[in-house]
Amino acid sequence: MLKVDPAALSDDELLDRYQRAAFSYFLDNVNPENGLVADTSRPNSPASIAVVGFALSCYPIGVERGWVTREAAVRLTLAALRFFSTSPQGSGEGVAGHKGFYYHFLDMRTGLRVWRCELSMVDTALLIxxxxxxxxxxxxxxxEEAEIRQLAEALYRRVDWRWAQGSSPTLRQGWKPKSGFLHYGWEGYNEAIILYVLSMAAPDKPTSDNSYAGWTATYQWENIYGYDVLYGGPLFMHQFSHAWIDFAGIRDAFMREKNSDYFENSRRATYLHRDYARHNPYGFGGYGENLWGLSAGDGPGRFRARVERRPHRFSGYAARGAPFGPDDGTIAPWSYPASLPFAPDICMAALRHLKDRYPEVIDNFRLPSGFNPTLANRRKFGRNGWISEGHFGLDQGIVVMMTENHRSRLIWELMRSNQHIRRGLQKAGFTGGWLSQPASAAPGDRDVA
Structure with a gap:
């Protein structure tokens, strides 16, 4: 097989290779018996319920792109839905979930809770x-397809969203059997819009009508590098809910007051990360016009080292953000395709720069969770610095979905047709744009542009 020169590929051809490589993560790391997908490709990784949510969203993309047959996608989808429908629920041991929610991490074979992890509200929302x-x-x-529709609706209706509020107007972040709700809720803007939209729209056990307003009251509006922006440090906060919902042109009360919307806010946040790398206040290696992007992801580990003659603390897995940190020089390159709908020009330039300048970082077009060029040529690290081992399902899923929304809007159009998404947005106070138009038919059998 001839080796393809990425520089000779058109933007769409290049994106097709990155997107297909990311999609293959799910076929490589799924248990076909129960539909569970590993959190990472590292040996003995448990399943992540959020990664399963991304997988279920990516299978239709794979069908449309010809990367998996419709029959195979139906089998994998049904395996997951049947598992979650019949998996044990309860407040004791040996269960997968409680009150319609699921534990963050599950054993890949048995599907039961592992690591004494929390019952996760936001990860359940991504799954739903x-x-x-x-x-x-x-x-x-x-x-089979009728069963998919029936199970998806039943599993959504089973979640007791009102219980997850506890005694607070806002949703709690998690719950554990022996200690109850975690002692913190949602503070400030983050990836939780999809959680509130689904919880408020629930036909049977919705959150209270003031839950979304209670959350937006904690928002932090900033002016950074000349951008007026609703602040959320890591880029994933500006991407995850957008993977399912097209926020362009629709506004809630907060955004009406600011004369903006969440799509525009994510666009500004993407440019803010680029400008932060231009400023490079800590002198990290490689940062600049085409190497930027801080997010949640893997890191080189916990240790101290000097950068530009100043001591600096490095981290393992962390939610890195700009400009207020934390930042240890670790770039999340998957954030480029994940931000394509917001800022395609600078994201494509960054993807091409990455492939040209740091080819060893990319594993046959599959992007790593993180890499740190500041550590280049240091002891224990290679000439490109530290590169994350293995791959993370969340990273690969957001690459597939946001690349597809950029290329064809497939997931956005599917969710526009969903009555629950529309009702949840309207209950949260969103108006205008496509919400003012009648719901269109779901594009389940159309050709991809």
Missing amino acids: AGMLVAGAYFCGDTD
């Missing part, structure tokens, strides 16, 4: 969002 994508896309008249 994936189920609703599946229900919208698989609209055929076969028994």
